[in-house]
Amino acid sequence: MADDVRRHRLRRLALFAVIAAIQFIVFEAALRTWGSSEAAPAFQGLFANDAVIGYRLKPGAQVRFATADFDTQISINSTGVRDDEEIGDKPPDERRILVLGDSLVLSVQVPFQQTFCELLEQRLNRTASRVHYRVINAGVQGYGPVHELLFFRSLLPVVKPDVIIETLFVGNDIEDAVATQALLQGSPRPITETMREATTTRLRRIVRRSMVLQVLRVRALAATARFTRTAGPPEPPLQSYAAQPAPRIARGLNVIHRVVQQIEAEGRAAGARTAVMLMPARFQVNDVDYANLREVVEQAGGQLIRDAATQRIDQALEDLPVARFDALPALRAAGADVFFISTVHLTPHGHEVVAEAVEQFLRGSRLLDGF
Amino acid sequence: MVFNSLHFVWFFVVVYALYRVLPHRAQNWLLLIASYYFYAAWDWRFLALLMASTLVDYTCGIILDRTEAPRRRRIILCLSLGFNLTMLAFFKYFNFFADNLHAMFGALGWRLDFVTVRVLLPVGISFYTFVTMSYVIDVYRREIRPTRDLVDFGVFVAYFPHLVAGPILRASRLLTQIDAPRRISREQLRDGAWLIAWGFFQKIFVADNLASLANMVFDPATHQTGVNVMLGTYAFAFQIYGDFAGYSNIARGTSKLMGIELIENFRFPYLVRSPQAFWRHWHISLSTWLRDYLYIPLGGNRGSEARTRRNLLITMILGGLWHGAAWTFVLWGVYQGVLLIAYRAGDPVRWFHAWLNGSGAAARVTSWFVMWHLTCYGWLIFRARSARQLGSMTANLLADFSPRSVNVEALLVPLVMYTAPLLIVHVCEAIYDNVLIVPRLPVGVRYSVYAATFYLTMLFGNFGGAEFIYFQF
Numbered sequence: 001m002a003d004d005v006r007r008h009r010l011r012r013l014a015l016f017a018v019i020a021a022i023q024f025i026v027f028e029a030a031l032r033t034w035g036s037s038e039a040a041p042a043f044q045g046l047f048a049n050d051a052v053i054g055y056r057l058k059p060g061a062q063v064r065f066a067t068a069d070f071d072t073q074i075s076i077n078s079t080g081v082r083d084d085e086e087i088g089d090k091p092p093d094e095r096r097i098l099v100l101g102d103s104l105v106l107s108v109q110v111p112f113q114q115t116f117c118e119l120l121e122q123r124l125n126r127t128a129s130r131v132h133y134r135v136i137n138a139g140v141q142g143y144g145p146v147h148e149l150l151f152f153r154s155l156l157p158v159v160k161p162d163v164i165i166e167t168l169f170v171g172n173d174i175e176d177a178v179a180t181q182a183l184l185q186g187s188p189r190p191i192t193e194t195m196r197e198a199t200t201t202r203l204r205r206i207v208r209r210s211m212v213l214q215v216l217r218v219r220a221l222a223a224t225a226r227f228t229r230t231a232g233p234p235e236p237p238l239q240s241y242a243a244q245p246a247p248r249i250a251r252g253l254n255v256i257h258r259v260v261q262q263i264e265a266e267g268r269a270a271g272a273r274t275a276v277m278l279m280p281a282r283f284q285v286n287d288v289d290y291a292n293l294r295e296v297v298e299q300a301g302g303q304l305i306r307d308a309a310t311q312r313i314d315q316a317l318e319d320l321p322v323a324r325f326d327a328l329p330a331l332r333a334a335g336a337d338v339f340f341i342s343t344v345h346l347t348p349h350g351h352e353v354v355a356e357a358v359e360q361f362l363r364g365s366r367l368l369d370g371f
Numbered sequence: 372m373v374f375n376s377l378h379f380v381w382f383f384v385v386v387y388a389l390y391r392v393l394p395h396r397a398q399n400w401l402l403l404i405a406s407y408y409f410y411a412a413w414d415w416r417f418l419a420l421l422m423a424s425t426l427v428d429y430t431c432g433i434i435l436d437r438t439e440a441p442r443r444r445r446i447i448l449c450l451s452l453g454f455n456l457t458m459l460a461f462f463k464y465f466n467f468f469a470d471n472l473h474a475m476f477g478a479l480g481w482r483l484d485f486v487t488v489r490v491l492l493p494v495g496i497s498f499y500t501f502v503t504m505s506y507v508i509d510v511y512r513r514e515i516r517p518t519r520d521l522v523d524f525g526v527f528v529a530y531f532p533h534l535v536a537g538p539i540l541r542a543s544r545l546l547t548q549i550d551a552p553r554r555i556s557r558e559q560l561r562d563g564a565w566l567i568a569w570g571f572f573q574k575i576f577v578a579d580n581l582a583s584l585a586n587m588v589f590d591p592a593t594h595q596t597g598v599n600v601m602l603g604t605y606a607f608a609f610q611i612y613g614d615f616a617g618y619s620n621i622a623r624g625t626s627k628l629m630g631i632e633l634i635e636n637f638r639f640p641y642l643v644r645s646p647q648a649f650w651r652h653w654h655i656s657l658s659t660w661l662r663d664y665l666y667i668p669l670g671g672n673r674g675s676e677a678r679t680r681r682n683l684l685i686t687m688i689l690g691g692l693w694h695g696a697a698w699t700f701v702l703w704g705v706y707q708g709v710l711l712i713a714y715r716a717g718d719p720v721r722w723f724h725a726w727l728n729g730s731g732a733a734a735r736v737t738s739w740f741v742m743w744h745l746t747c748y749g750w751l752i753f754r755a756r757s758a759r760q761l762g763s764m765t766a767n768l769l770a771d772f773s774p775r776s777v778n779v780e781a782l783l784v785p786l787v788m789y790t791a792p793l794l795i796v797h798v799c800e801a802i803y804d805n806v807l808i809v810p811r812l813p814v815g816v817r818y819s820v821y822a823a824t825f826y827l828t829m830l831f832g833n834f835g836g837a838e839f840i841y842f843q844f
Contacts, residue, residue, distance in 0.1 A: 012814065015814065015815065015818060016818045016821075016822070019815070019818045019819050019822050020818075020822045020825075023819070023822045023823060023826055024826070027826050027830060031830070212826070212830065215829065215830050216829055216830075219829055219834065222834060223377065
């Protein structure tokens with residue numbers, strides 16, 4: 001009797017597993033056909049593991065990324081930066097501007113020709129000059145300042161830049177800097193950690209191949225984060241902009257200071273000049289976004305100061321010998337359509353605005369003088 | 372604490388684990404403490420209000436039972452109702468009347484400064500005052516005997532699954548279940564689990580995803596053509612249904628897991644073919660409350676046709692005002708009253724009713740189509756932020772209805788995507804006339820629905836943790 005019940009239950013379980021598996025395949029196929037998130041395996045194919053940084057753009061990757069807002073072909077060259085051409089040897093009359101940053105620099109939402117890096121290159125070469133400028137887009141999705149320093153070190157001997165622009169996305173780079181500061185230590189890691197990472201990497205590869213698993217992973221991460229948060233008192237979001245920020249924000253600013261200092265020092269040793277560009281978050285430009293976020297933060301018991309993160313990073317870098325440029329005034333003056341509605345990234349118009357503003361900054365700050 | 376939060380998950384896991392091992396009396400104590408904690412999680416200050424309401428009506432119930440003199444009984448009833456209605460009027464309608472007073476005197480050029488206080492609305496006050504009022508009225512009518520157990524009565528008023536957004540329960544149904552030891556059957560566990568899963572699906576997949584569509588169309592800063600106003604209103608119709616029915620289902624499901632049955636609050640209300648039927652299928656606990664404690668005491672349909680119409684109108688206006696202190700809710704109540712009156716109307720429209728209620732497929736589809744759009748126009752009134760917005764959206768519906776201007780990508784496709792699975796289950800429930808038909812389907816079909824519900828919720832659900840719309844009522 002008990003065996004019958006067990007067999008019956010096992011049969012039911014098997015039936016449910018089969019149905020769930022069939023539906024998994026159906027949803028997977030549907031998402032692959034009509035899906036358009038960054039969880040898409042095609043998009044994830046842009047990335048490869050990196051022993052030092054964790055991951056980087058996969059050299060030679062060719063990906064088409066399509067959503068309701070855009071449809072873009074993305075090409076990564078053999079150096080691992082977004083470019084249709086190889087970096088190659090540096091001709092005597094070429095001056096190279098290396099733009100470091102995160103997704104706001106990489107800009108998978110717009111075709112390569114419409115990224116602000118490419119537009120800047122065209123602008124700089126428009127006027128007759130004995131030198132030819134090459135602007136290299138070294139942005140990588142999800143990178144923070146520490147990743148950018150490590151990536152810069154790998155690019156420096158290959159690119160041989162004359163000017164380095166470290167683009168700091170003020171919206172999350174302070175938090176990113178805190179989260180990744182351990183990478184700055186550079187000390188050898190214990191074998192157990194390396195093994196754990198290898199297992200995690202294998203699992204991640206499996207998950208990355210499935211869009212259904214990718215989304216479920218995102219849900220699980222969000223739930224874990226919420227459970228972790230409930231262990232302590234809740235903290236209002238957007239700490240980089242808070243009137244009374246958490247202590248880690250000061251730590252993050254210190255990390256950013258060290259990163260920029262090292263980029264400047266290593267760049268100077270290689271004969272390059274360094275500048276910092278501060279890229280604002282969308283709500284700093286879009287009033288509706290700002291009103292919504294202010295309400296969310298106030299409901300959580302905090303107070304949002306719209307440009308606090310920009311001012312904090314700017315002040316933190318004051319004592320360094322680097323020119324600083326804030327893209328906020330130009331973007332704010334250009335209107336709300338400089339950012340996409342569905343993502344926090346720049347629209348083609350936003351890229352034009354930034355390219356023009358950076359050109360004026362480069363010429364005005366005399367960073368290009370003497371070339 | 373909202374049902375779609377991890378705070379609630381923790382809360383329920385702990386409460387349920389204890390509930391399953393405790394004896395009956397201890398279970399009631401646990402439910403009372405848990406319900407007060409659940410309520411205090413919003414704002415502990417209003418817990419005193421809930422306790423005061425409980426004590427007043429518990430005491431009134433006992434005194435009413437002991438009192439024989441009709442005049443004294445009426446006085447006690449009036450005291451109880453006066454207390455509840457004053458509390459409701461002050462906390463729910465004070466700001467509304469103060470603002471309108473300011474506006475009225477401002478229009479006459481007088482500036483009033485004496486009303487400067489802003490009153491916070493305690494969550495669920497409309498629900499629990501209706502629960503306690505129905506109890507005292509039932510005791511007054513001698514339809515039920517009052518309970519002598521304050522803990523049982525406290526649980527009846529504050530029982531956390533229905534405390535903040537209903538269903539509005541009667542003592543004859545809930546108090547008896549609290550009073551008696553409970554047994555939890557396998558069927559209750561299965562149905563309860565399904566109701567919770569389906570409730571989350573309705574909230575997270577349907578309501579919260581459609582909210583952005585409705586918000587876009589009802590944004591006063593944008594101009595929408597008539598066809599897009601129509602689609603936005605459809606979106607809101609399914610949003611409010613998914614939101615409220617979702618809450619009710621989670622409430623019923625959690626309660627079933629504890630062996631306590633709550634009433635059905637929704638029975639596929641968008642498939643009905645008349646205004647009367649709509650109110651028998653939508654927010655059933657409120658509509659029956661209004662019928663039993665307002666419409667019938669007013670005289671119901673026992674007098675002349677004019678008197679019946681008056682009673683319908685008063686009932687629906689107060690029903691509209693129950694939803695919130697705003698003129699659009701009053702207007703929505705008037706609209707619903709007029710629909711009910713028109714449905715009862717004489718010759719000019721009777722032939723139309725007769726045809727609509729005919730048994731032919733064409734008549735059935737047409738009457739459903741007409742009723743669906745009448746319902747939706749009601750939701751347009753309900754959702755509009757002001758009379759001006761209502762006027763401009765109505766004008767767009769009538770004068771700027773260009774099907775070519777339909778926003779396919781941002782409105783039509785998501786609307787179909789987020790409502791189709793709900794409608795399939797909705798139709799299935801209507802065919803079998805059973806809102807719990809899914810757990811009774813053949814095993815293969817049932818498992819397919821379970822798996823699809825899981826995948827759709829997890830892959831496409833909006834996990835922003837938005838509050839339920841009916842909390843504000």
